[in-house]
Amino acid sequence: MEDKIIIRVGAKTLIPFIMVFALYVQFHGDYGPGGGFQAGVIFAAGFILYGLIFGVDMAKKVLPLSVAWLFGSAGVLIFAGVGVVTLLLGGDFLDYSVLAHDPEHGQHWGILLVELGVLTTVFGVMISIFYSFAGRRGLGT
Amino acid sequence: MTQHLPVLQVAIPLLASAVCAIVRNARIAWLIALATTWTAFVIALNLLFRVQSEGIISYALGGWAAPYGIEYRVDLLNAFILVIVTAIGSVVIPFALKSVECEVDKSKGSLFYTAYILCFTGLLGIAVTGDVFNVFVFLEISSLSAYALIAMGQDRKALTASFQYLIMGAVGATFIVIGIGLMYVMTGTLNMADLAARIPEVRANRTIPVAFGFLTVGISLKLALFPLHLWLPNAYTYAPSAVTAFIASTATKVAVYVLLRFFFTIFGIAFSFDIMQLHIVLLPLALIAIFSMSLVAIFQQNVKRMMAYSSLAQIGYMILGISMVSVTGLTAGIIHLFNHAMMKGALFMALGCVMYRIGSVDISAMRGLGKRMPWTMAAFVGAGLSLIGVPLTVGFISKWYLILGALEQSWWPVVVVVLITSLMAVVYIWRVVEVAYFKDYPDYDCKPVCEAPLGLLVPTWVLVATSFYFGIDASFTTKIAEAAARTLLGIGL
Numbered sequence: 001m002e003d004k005i006i007i008r009v010g011a012k013t014l015i016p017f018i019m020v021f022a023l024y025v026q027f028h029g030d031y032g033p034g035g036g037f038q039a040g041v042i043f044a045a046g047f048i049l050y051g052l053i054f055g056v057d058m059a060k061k062v063l064p065l066s067v068a069w070l071f072g073s074a075g076v077l078i079f080a081g082v083g084v085v086t087l088l089l090g091g092d093f094l095d096y097s098v099l100a101h102d103p104e105h106g107q108h109w110g111i112l113l114v115e116l117g118v119l120t121t122v123f124g125v126m127i128s129i130f131y132s133f134a135g136r137r138g139l140g141t
Numbered sequence: 142m143t144q145h146l147p148v149l150q151v152a153i154p155l156l157a158s159a160v161c162a163i164v165r166n167a168r169i170a171w172l173i174a175l176a177t178t179w180t181a182f183v184i185a186l187n188l189l190f191r192v193q194s195e196g197i198i199s200y201a202l203g204g205w206a207a208p209y210g211i212e213y214r215v216d217l218l219n220a221f222i223l224v225i226v227t228a229i230g231s232v233v234i235p236f237a238l239k240s241v242e243c244e245v246d247k248s249k250g251s252l253f254y255t256a257y258i259l260c261f262t263g264l265l266g267i268a269v270t271g272d273v274f275n276v277f278v279f280l281e282i283s284s285l286s287a288y289a290l291i292a293m294g295q296d297r298k299a300l301t302a303s304f305q306y307l308i309m310g311a312v313g314a315t316f317i318v319i320g321i322g323l324m325y326v327m328t329g330t331l332n333m334a335d336l337a338a339r340i341p342e343v344r345a346n347r348t349i350p351v352a353f354g355f356l357t358v359g360i361s362l363k364l365a366l367f368p369l370h371l372w373l374p375n376a377y378t379y380a381p382s383a384v385t386a387f388i389a390s391t392a393t394k395v396a397v398y399v400l401l402r403f404f405f406t407i408f409g410i411a412f413s414f415d416i417m418q419l420h421i422v423l424l425p426l427a428l429i430a431i432f433s434m435s436l437v438a439i440f441q442q443n444v445k446r447m448m449a450y451s452s453l454a455q456i457g458y459m460i461l462g463i464s465m466v467s468v469t470g471l472t473a474g475i476i477h478l479f480n481h482a483m484m485k486g487a488l489f490m491a492l493g494c495v496m497y498r499i500g501s502v503d504i505s506a507m508r509g510l511g512k513r514m515p516w517t518m519a520a521f522v523g524a525g526l527s528l529i530g531v532p533l534t535v536g537f538i539s540k541w542y543l544i545l546g547a548l549e550q551s552w553w554p555v556v557v558v559v560l561i562t563s564l565m566a567v568v569y570i571w572r573v574v575e576v577a578y579f580k581d582y583p584d585y586d587c588k589p590v591c592e593a594p595l596g597l598l599v600p601t602w603v604l605v606a607t608s609f610y611f612g613i614d615a616s617f618t619t620k621i622a623e624a625a626a627r628t629l630l631g632i633g634l
Contacts, residue, residue, distance in 0.1 A: 069162065076159035080152055093148040095204030 011053045018046035026119050030108065036115035040122025047123075048130050056134045068127040075121025082113045143187070147200040147213040150184050150223065151266045151279075153177060158258040167250025171238055174254040178231035178261065185223035185265075189621075192220045199271070207271075208335040214271030218475065218625035222268040222398045225482050229390040230261045232486065236600035237383035240493050244381040245293050253293060257387070259286035264395045273321045273407070274331045276399060280317065280363070283395070284310045287388055291380040302375035309362055309372040316359030323352035324407075336407050344412055353417055356403055364396035366423075366460055367430035370453050377449035382493025385445065389452055389489055390482035397459050397478060401471075405629040414466050423464040428558055430457030435565040439572070444495075444502045447569055448488050451528060454562060455481045458543060461555070465546045471626035472619065473542035479618050480527070480535035480611070487524035487604035491517050494593035494601060504573060509582030511574075513590045516598050518577050523605040525570035527612065530563045534612035538619065 019042075026039035051059035082094065089098040096110020097103035157177040161170040192198060192215055200213040215223070237257070245253050263283025267276050288310065292303035325331055327348050328339040343349060358369070365373040373393075377385050404413040413419045431454045438450035455477070462474030492502050494517040499506055511518045527534035540559060547555040582590075592598070611618050 073159040073162040077156065080156045080159070083148075083152055084156070087145055092200070092204045093145060093152060093202055097204060 007053055011049055015046045015050055018049070019043055022046065022119075026115060027112070029115055030111050036118025037122050039115070040119040041126060043119065044123045044126030044130070047127060051130060051134065056131065060131065063127060065128065065131050068124045068131065071120050071124025072128060073121075073124075075117040075119070075124065078117030078120060079114050080117075082110060082117070086110070143191075145200070146184050146188055146191075147198060147215050147269055148202065150181060150188065150269055151213075151262055153180055153184075154258050154262040154265065158255050158262060161251060161255040161258060165251050167242075167247070167254070170251035170254035171234070174237075174258055175231075175234050177258055178227065178234050181261070181265065182224075182227040182231045185220070185227040188215050189217075189220040189224050192217050193621075208330055208332045211275055212271040212332055212334075213269050214333070215269060216625075217621055217628060218401065219268045219398065221475070221479070221621050221625060222395060223265060225394060225479050226261070226264045226268065226391045229387060229482055229486050232600045232603055233383055233387045233490070236386065236490055236493065236597055239594055239596045240383045240497060241381060243497050244295050244383075249293055253290070253381075256286040256289045256293075257384075259283075260290060260388070260392075264391050267395050268398060271333045272331050273324070273333060273336065273403075276402075277314065277318050277321055280399075281314055283392065284314060284363075287384075287392060290384040290388070291376050293384070294379040294381050296379050298375070299379035302372075302379040306372040306376045309369070313359045313362030313369075316355045316362070320352040320354075320356035320359060323348050323355065327352075333402065333407055337409060340408060340412065344416075349412075350417065353408060353413070357419065357422070360396060360400045360403065361426075364393050364400060364460075365453060365456055367426050367434065367453065367457065370430070370434075370456075373453060374446055374449040377452065377489075378443055378446040382445075382489065382496050386486050386489035386493060389449070390486040393452070393456055394478045394482055397456070397463075397474070401463065401475075401629060410466065410630060420464040420466055423460050427457045427460035427464055428555065430454060431461065431562050432558060435562045435569075438569045439565060441569075442504055444504055444507065444573055445489070445492055447504075447573075448485065448492065451566065451569065452481075452485055454566075455485070455528075458539065458559075461559075462543055462546060465550060465552075466630070467546055467549060468623065468626050468630060468632065469542055469549055470546035471629060472623045473539060473546050475625050476542060476615075476618055476622040477539040479622070480539045480608070483535055483604050483608040483611070484524045484527040487520060487601055487608060488528065490597070490601040490604065491521040491524065494520075494597045497593055497597060498590050504576055507573065507577050508580040509577070510590070511578035513582060514592050517593050517601070520598070520601045520605045521577075522570075522574060524608060525566075525573070527608045529566045529570060532612075533609065535608045535615070535618075537612055538615045542619075 022039045022043035025034035025042060026036060029035035029039070047059065047063065086095050086098055087093055091098035097106040099110050100106040154177050157173050161173050164170055164173070188198065198215040199207065201207060202211040202213060241250065241253055260283050263279045263286065266279030267283065270276055270279065288303050288307045291306060292300055324336060324340070327343045327346060328336055330336055330339060340349060362369045377389055380388065404419060434450045434453040434457065438447045438454065441447035441450060459474045459477050462470045462477065494514065495507060495510065496502055498514060527536035530536040530540040540563060543559055544556050547559065
């Protein structure tokens, strides 16, 4: 699809907006509909669009499979890590109140951090799934 | 820090699985898995002893109080399950090092341990949580990673076996979540203790019996109760040996725990057994499972498949005990969770040793192995005796309680079925013994087979020794099982 100029330019224009929208969904998640999962899917969708238009090989140059994997695991580490930090600060597991000077800010930061973990994992896993399906050749070759 | 142990039981393996996925080196991943499973085992023992001395431990996740937030609630029954899962998990990992190198593609080494720890996390999560939706989430974690583990088997049939399990497991999980959803609609709560308090008010509404039906079918699929067992034989046969040993001794046990939790703690005995008459459904299915699966096991040519069918019969014993709805019957069911985990773990690990040396577990390939691999086959016979129910083994303890329970109810035909199927176990174990000890080693095979390495033998023998130890002195396990049974039935000690 690299020769289709309208698609190429259109995608290039859209991709930054898709990614910013993903971040909006992430950071607005505690006030309105949204959150880490949706944000991760949207962020990955922007990336997959790039892969569809410019080819999987180009996409892999931007984000190698190993990095996508790293994201997949890192998100879990962020999520559970927040839990461990709250334990070390003297609260219960994932009790965000102890994260900041007052419980309200603590809850706010805690949920954002946890959702960031979710975003990271969902993004990494989506990209990994896309690569493994897109990279599959026919059985004969 | 000790008050956080219930959550650390799950959080440590969860963190470790993410680290395992990052390192991409099988040996380091194995070390992480080893450290994780043994830490979890220590935590589980600690929780069990604390529950024994102090009573129920409740933990509010995120500091949100019980009916609103997720509660982790450890009582005697799930502390016992935690000990079973972590004990098997930590004995299988040392075994897995060599077995996995031999049976699983090298490039997947670290992924194997990632999936293993994730499955371990899921099973522990199901056991530790006091929240029904949390049960579903952890059930999915353990099942999805189990599908991946089974698909890693050498034989290409492992893929279809795993896919079959995936379909059946997904149907089971869907039914469970539908049941949970219906309960939530009627009560507005997901906390187990809260549900138990609120369900009696609304149980006249038809939604609750429908939820009950969905849960019965969903959980029965997960625990492979006849006739919903069709996914199990292939999954156990084609999975790598270490995976079979782990899953056969833990996954179905945890599903039995879920059944106990839902029907005794949440719905309550009055609803489950007086109104819904669940035991009238479970009893015949358990008896058919015990009899028909023992019969099918006798005619198997692949010993791993034989043991898989034997597992289905053993699940029948557990359900039989539960369907008696008496202290003795439930004690038999709960104690058999532990006893069967030990003996079936040992049997599958002994078969893993055979697989490691001769690359097959067909009964015809095992000719003369008694002389070539004396320790492996001795372990197989030792655990096999337990499966039959010979005195001084754990199998005897289970059957003793089961028969006592049946006699209490004057269910003579049930006693006869239990005794006949024990004889059937003699037949299928004897088929292996006969081939291994009384047939000559095939001489056309020029490469000599020697004993399995110690790395495989020691974990196998640990489980064999446990199955003898708790067969000789069963006071520890019976005390816990009986107390757990009394709590489930709401009878004081």
